[in-house]
Amino acid sequence: MLLFIVRRLLSGIAMILAIAVLGYMLLYVGGGNIARNLLGPDATAATVAQKAHELGLDRPLIVQFGDWAGHALRGDFGSSWFTGQPVTTAIMTRLSVTLSLVLGATLVTAVVSTVLGVLAATRRGWVDRLCQFLSVLGSAVPGFLVALGLVLAFAIGTHWFEPTGYVQFSSSPAGWLSSITLPVIALSLGGIAAVTQQIRGAMIDALRQDYVRTLRSRGLPARSVILRHVLRNAAGPALSVLAVHFAGLLGGAVVIEQMFALPGVGEVAVTATQEGDIPLVMGLVLATAILVIMLNLVVDLVQGWLNPKMRLS
Amino acid sequence: MKLHLRRNLAAAAAAAALALAGCSASAGSGAGSGDSTLTLGLITPVTTFDAADASWANESPYMQAVYDTLLHAAPDGAIEPWLATSWSYNADKTVLTMKLRNDVVFSDGTKFTAEAAAENLLRFRDGTSPQAAYLASLKDAKALNATTLEIDLSQPNPSLLSFLTQNCGLMESPKDFGSKTESTVPDGSGPYVLDQKDTVVGSTYVFTPNPRYWGPKSQQRYSRLVMIDYQSPTAMLNAIKGGQINVGTLIDDNEIDQVKAAGYTIYGEDLNFFGLILFDRAGTMTKALGDVRVRQAINYALDRTALLKAVGDGYGQVTEQIFAPTSTAYDKSLDSTYPYDPAKAKQLLSEAGYAPGSITLTEPESSGFPPAAYSLIQQELIDVGINVNYVQEGNATFLPDALAGKYSSMLMQLKAGPTTWETVSNALLPTSGWNALHYASSTVTQLAHTIQSGSSAEAAAAAKQLNRYIVDQAWFAPLYYPEQSFVSDAHTTLETQVGNAYPYLWNITPK
Numbered sequence: 166m167l168l169f170i171v172r173r174l175l176s177g178i179a180m181i182l183a184i185a186v187l188g189y190m191l192l193y194v195g196g197g198n199i200a201r202n203l204l205g206p207d208a209t210a211a212t213v214a215q216k217a218h219e220l221g222l223d224r225p226l227i228v229q230f231g232d233w234a235g236h237a238l239r240g241d242f243g244s245s246w247f248t249g250q251p252v253t254t255a256i257m258t259r260l261s262v263t264l265s266l267v268l269g270a271t272l273v274t275a276v277v278s279t280v281l282g283v284l285a286a287t288r289r290g291w292v293d294r295l296c297q298f299l300s301v302l303g304s305a306v307p308g309f310l311v312a313l314g315l316v317l318a319f320a321i322g323t324h325w326f327e328p329t330g331y332v333q334f335s336s337s338p339a340g341w342l343s344s345i346t347l348p349v350i351a352l353s354l355g356g357i358a359a360v361t362q363q364i365r366g367a368m369i370d371a372l373r374q375d376y377v378r379t380l381r382s383r384g385l386p387a388r389s390v391i392l393r394h395v396l397r398n399a400a401g402p403a404l405s406v407l408a409v410h411f412a413g414l415l416g417g418a419v420v421i422e423q424m425f426a427l428p429g430v431g432e433v434a435v436t437a438t439q440e441g442d443i444p445l446v447m448g449l450v451l452a453t454a455i456l457v458i459m460l461n462l463v464v465d466l467v468q469g470w471l472n473p474k475m476r477l478s
Numbered sequence: 479m480k481l482h483l484r485r486n487l488a489a490a491a492a493a494a495a496l497a498l499a500g501c502s503a504s505a506g507s508g509a510g511s512g513d514s515t516l517t518l519g520l521i522t523p524v525t526t527f528d529a530a531d532a533s534w535a536n537e538s539p540y541m542q543a544v545y546d547t548l549l550h551a552a553p554d555g556a557i558e559p560w561l562a563t564s565w566s567y568n569a570d571k572t573v574l575t576m577k578l579r580n581d582v583v584f585s586d587g588t589k590f591t592a593e594a595a596a597e598n599l600l601r602f603r604d605g606t607s608p609q610a611a612y613l614a615s616l617k618d619a620k621a622l623n624a625t626t627l628e629i630d631l632s633q634p635n636p637s638l639l640s641f642l643t644q645n646c647g648l649m650e651s652p653k654d655f656g657s658k659t660e661s662t663v664p665d666g667s668g669p670y671v672l673d674q675k676d677t678v679v680g681s682t683y684v685f686t687p688n689p690r691y692w693g694p695k696s697q698q699r700y701s702r703l704v705m706i707d708y709q710s711p712t713a714m715l716n717a718i719k720g721g722q723i724n725v726g727t728l729i730d731d732n733e734i735d736q737v738k739a740a741g742y743t744i745y746g747e748d749l750n751f752f753g754l755i756l757f758d759r760a761g762t763m764t765k766a767l768g769d770v771r772v773r774q775a776i777n778y779a780l781d782r783t784a785l786l787k788a789v790g791d792g793y794g795q796v797t798e799q800i801f802a803p804t805s806t807a808y809d810k811s812l813d814s815t816y817p818y819d820p821a822k823a824k825q826l827l828s829e830a831g832y833a834p835g836s837i838t839l840t841e842p843e844s845s846g847f848p849p850a851a852y853s854l855i856q857q858e859l860i861d862v863g864i865n866v867n868y869v870q871e872g873n874a875t876f877l878p879d880a881l882a883g884k885y886s887s888m889l890m891q892l893k894a895g896p897t898t899w900e901t902v903s904n905a906l907l908p909t910s911g912w913n914a915l916h917y918a919s920s921t922v923t924q925l926a927h928t929i930q931s932g933s934s935a936e937a938a939a940a941a942k943q944l945n946r947y948i949v950d951q952a953w954f955a956p957l958y959y960p961e962q963s964f965v966s967d968a969h970t971t972l973e974t975q976v977g978n979a980y981p982y983l984w985n986i987t988p989k
Contacts (some may be wrong), residue, residue, distance in 0.1 A: 198878030203525075205533070206877050207893070207904065208608040209911050216606040249526050249661025250679040258678060313712070321719045328720035329713050330682075330706070423710040426717065428681030432709060436523075436680070439873050 166469075170462065177458035181451060185237075188450040189230050192443050199441035203246060220246055233447065242451075243444035247437065252448035256430060260452070262331055263429035265341070266421065267414045269349035274356040275407055279396070281357070282364025282403070286372065287391060296361065304358035308417060312351035312424050319347060329426035348425045352417055356410040363406045367399035374398075401468055408464040412457045516700040516970070516986065519714050519726030523680045523707040527664035527672075529598060529650035530605035535893075535979035536727075538644070542983040543685045543703055544585075545666035546693075547647035548576065548595065548627075549639060553973040553985055555804055555896040557639045561590065561649060561667075562627070571634035571931065576627045582692045584651035584667045592621030594652050599629065601655070602646055611903075611911075612641045634930040636899040636937060669697040682706050697984055718742060724970040725986055727979075728963035731793040743966050745981075746793065747974040748959035750891045751800050754780075754855070755905075755954055758886035759917045766837040767886055771830040772864075773952035777816035778823035779862040780855065786958040789851045793961040799945055800954050801901050802894035804976050807941035812949045823862040834863030841888045843868035844876040851889060883914045894959065896977030898941040902926050906948065921947055 200217035201208070208216075217223050221232065236243060242252035278300070285296035320328035326347050332340030371377065372395055380390045419431035426432075430449055437445040524540040525533050532541055550560040562576040582590035596619035603613040615638075618630040631638070641647065654665035662679055664672055670685035677683050685703040708714035711729040718726055719740045728737060734744055754776065761768015782796040798815050801807040827837070839859070843852055856866040871879060880888050892912060895901045905912040906922055925947065928940035948954070964981060966972045973985040 198875070198882075201878040201881065202874055204606065204608040206881065207911065208606075209611040209614075209909075210881070212606055212608070212610045219606060244661075245680075247525060248523065248680050249528070255679065259681075316716050316720075321716065324720075327722065328716040329708070329722060330717075424713050424716075426681075426706060426708050426710070426713040428678040433680050436709065441874055 169465075173462050173465065177455075177462070180458060181454050184450060184454045185234065185447065186230070188447060189233065189443070190226075192438075192441065192446055193226055193229070199246070199443070202440050203442075233444070237447075237451075242448045245437070245442055245445040247440050247442045247445070252444050255433065255445060256448050256452050259428055259430045259433060261333075262427055263415070263418055263422070263431055265334075265345050266348055266352060266418050266427065266429060267411065269345055270352035270356070270414055270418075271407065271411050273349055273353040274360055274410065277353070278357050278360035278364055278403070278407075281361045282368060283391065283396065285361070285365040286368030293365075296365070300358040300361040303354035304356070306354070308351055308355050309420050309424055311354055312348070312421060315347045315351055316425075331425075331427045331429075344425075344427075348421050348427060351424075352414060352421050355417065356407075356414070360403055360406050360410065363403040364396075364399060367402050368395060371395045371399045404464055404468060408460055411460055415453055415456070514700045514988070515702040515704060516725070516988075517704045517706065517723045518986075519706055519708050519717055519723040520980065521708060521714070521727055521729065524683065526661040528605075528660045529645070529648040529666070530601035530655075531607050531661075532602075532645040532648055533608055534645040538978060538980055539705055539983050540683060541645065541648055541664075542668065543670040543705075544664040544668040544672060544688075545648045545650065546582070546668050547644065548578075548642045548649065549647055551640065551643035551975070551982070553975055553982070555640065555976045557643065560643075561595070561647075562642075565639070572631045574629040574631070574638065575622075576629070578625045578627055579692070580625050582667050583690050584653070584665055585671050585688055585690055586651050586653050586665050587690070588651045588653050590649060590667055591624045592627040593624075595627045595649060596620050597652055597655070598649050599646070602648070607645055609641070609645055612637070612644075612646050636930055637895070637897040637903070640897045640900070667692065669693060670703055673702075680707070699987060703983075718965060721967065723967070725964065725966045725972055725981070728965055731791045731961070731963055734793075734963065737965050741968050743968075743971075745964045745966070745972060745974050746961040747964070747976070747978075748795055748803070749893065749962045749977060749979060750960060751797060751894045751954075751956045752790075752794075752851075752891045752958055752960050753800075753889070753954055753956035754887055755890050755892070755912065755914075756887045756952065757883070757913070757915045757917070759919075759951070759953060760915070762915065764837070764839060764886040766830070766832055767839075769830045770951055771826040772832065772837065773955070774816070775823040775826040775830075775862060776859065776864065777952050777955045778819045778826065779858050779864070780816075780955055780957060781818040781858060782957050783818070785851070785854055788854055789848050790958060790960050793963070794958045795961070796958045797956050799949055800892065800894060800905065800956055801898060801941075801945050802896055802959075802977060804896050805894075805898040805901065805941070806938040807898040807901070807945040809942050809945055812946060815949050816952075820858075820862050827863055832863070835865060837863070838865040838867060839887050840867045840869060840885060842871040842876055842880055842885055844871055845873065846876070847889060847891070855889065881911060881914055883916075886915070891960065893977070898929060898937075898944075900977075902929060902944070906944075906953075919951075 199222055200213045200220065204213055204216055221229060244251050245255055281296040281300055285293040316328045320326045326343050330344055332344045334341040377390060377395060380394060418429060419435055422429040422431040423435065434449050518539055520536060520539065522536045524537050529545060546561050548560065548562045550558040552558055561582060562578055565574060565576040567574055578592055578595060584590060599613065599616060599619040603610060603616045615631045615633050615635045616629065617632045620628050622628050649667060651665040654660055663674060669688055669691050671688045673684040673686050683705045687698045687701065691698060708717065714726055715733050715736065717723050718737055728734065737744060756767055756773050758764050758767040766772045786792060786794050786796055797813055799812045852868055859866050892905065895904065904910055907913060907926060908916045908918040922944065925940045925944040929937045932940060962979065964972065964974060969989055971987055971989050972981045975982045975985065
């Protein structure tokens, strides 16, 4: 197990290096005149040149990247060219918002998908068809439309929730919950279909296995058979889909954060990319890559716990 | 097999719904709730709190909360005393002497002096603010004594006093110069200080009253300021409809009816002109543009009224000039120079020797402007025999390429500054940023010199002459001043600020 973890971590580091190089090159090539973008149309060419020099943009690409990488290896990711805030601070301040959103959406997706998948697999018939219809409907409607509808119905119309903004959990848990509920619902609907289908399919396969017949013949309650045995065996593939979905949610959170004015990493990623704020974008890219790599490692470990056969392979 | 999941899940869902519905709007910022919090919706976060590199326009509220400027501007642009209580120029307007207040203290306890003022001005001139060039003519700034500041100019700057009411005149504590937190934590003498605990840099900025503030209580009407950057116009609109903000900027005028239905008041301000900039007056890239008849034909070919209706939803004012109505150059009569007349346009092109279809303009296209604007203008020019090819430019390259002189003409929205000189220096001189191909005209240079150095009457007359010349020579094909809309809720009133993208903070008051 330890060797497995070490191997995964090493491959993760290699992946992060590759992402860093590729990301930096893409930003450099696609960034246009970053100093001009930072200063806007009214700045003179002389001021733009001065800004470019100040930011080191007049140096060769390889020197710029080497400088950034050298500092990054020492934990110094520089400061945002747009706000002057240290990149580490900017990301850590906002990460809790995005994680609230993404983890909440993942949890909602997992719970709702499990319920729908189990119902569909065990009840079949019209229940199965209804569950599939609902899950596909949820993924067919774009997230931003869902968000708009939720805001109109439950925030602006009824004032049950705030239409925009984020309240820190430490300031008010109730306020935090109020500010995060609609965004989480909007973000989670898209993933429910895929995970539901996965659980449904895996459950149906598992229910056909001999051991299930054996367990039933021994008189075990149906709930126990489904939840303790069948679902556990069916959960593996669904967990992998959920992990992929989590990574996708980090990107999907961008639109939701903008629509609800949530100060998360997604919101700042859009501005930073458009402005060519290389230090901040690189920090975000690396933070996201590390998060996804760690997540995949955790999922692999959980898969091993769920299915002992996987530990041996 | 039967499960009892359904019953249990239904009970759990009902309990959750009741709990969440109870966790409602009390968590908000309190807009309109009866406390003295002012919540502003803005479309950009603050770039930097370092006064030397500060921006203005949409960032002005952030800076006005924490800094004072040497001078203030009334809503109509009239200059008023502030940190500087009086001022006078020498005979040739190259030396400005200002008397300063002696009772001002920065939030770190440092006293505001003429020395601090001089340092701030020089730092701004040498910094990387987008408006650093506004102080390009600043030769030196020095303190004659603790409360007397002398500003030496290499040449007269007719807009200097106006600039000193903006970011050029921001006064930061010298103790803060070069500090590690200078760009994120301001140290000024303004009515408020940044509440770092509740601020999320790049998103939400919270300010509380400055306990050391020297000024009138009218500058500290609120016990808390919250400024929120809304990246999405939809989010801003939802915040308005949800009553979460007291004042905001309306990006899309189509939303006006919804905003009014939410109980908000709309205020309009014409800030910019929207139209074609015909850079290539010498015909070096597109030979045809070197002929004034071709440029005039372009002006005759465009139906400004229809374009305002189709592109601007009717919100704005058609114009054929680039100067703001508040400037000394503005001349209402010039707006009837080029009535919509495609036949006249064709005639001019024919006289210039260009057969239909023989002229092709290549212009950049940006996603920042409505696609309808591009297609309608293209069609109207095709109708008179001028082809237009658009080159799709990304956000990152649109401005840099345009300002680097890659195109002979383009559609753009440019600030129509409140003063004549601001527009002249921005767009008409060979060194102006928006004179991308650096076209030089002796007439313009001569008139600009009179605006700079002449008496008030001479400068005003020269300004009008200059405007007429620019219109007659069709350096531009302006279409209209688009109306920028601001909103305030039922508890708040505001006065728009001429030439600025946001009302000034002290002109936003509780009802």
